[in-house]
Amino acid sequence: MANKVAQEAVSRPAQPKLGRLVWLCVAAWALPGLGHFLLGRKWRALILFGSIVIMFLLGVAMQGEFFVTNSGSYLQTLGYYGELCVGLSMPAARFFGYSGGNPLFVSADFGTAYLVAAGMLNALSILDTFDIAMGRKP
């Protein structure tokens, strides 16, 4: 009996504490790839950071639109939360003077798609961080 319990303890990875899980997910949200970096997956972190941040910067360069929540449109509100998933990049862009896009610019629609996609990819990255921390993924 004791042997069986010991075997189970060895085969099942230790569950992380809730506080550490929350911290990892918040870090992964704030800076793309930071969650993976804190878990020791440095190359994966670097590739995720590069891809997601480049995507966000291309969206800003194409004058993509930052959605707002008070437009009265559910789709715009969803778009806002989608873009918010990219973390601190959005407030940082505003801090450096980005006004939220110009819908009349020729590439603005592409830019908006890039911004939302960057947020969605970072959401996947957060879920991956959670899975790795829980021991469900190598």
Place this chain on the structure above:
Amino acid sequence: MAISHFPAMILFSFLVSVVFGVLSKNTPRERFGYGAKVFAAFVGVALVLGWVMYPVP
């Protein structure tokens, strides 16, 4: 930055494929293969749909 449809689509497909490959598979070889497949699927489907929709006014 003004960019045309096709380069925008290629850039988008490349970046999304890289992230999908990194997140979905566990070894570098598998990641590269999966990322290449996703990229080819993105570009291929977009080209096919573009030609299918070409006669549509």
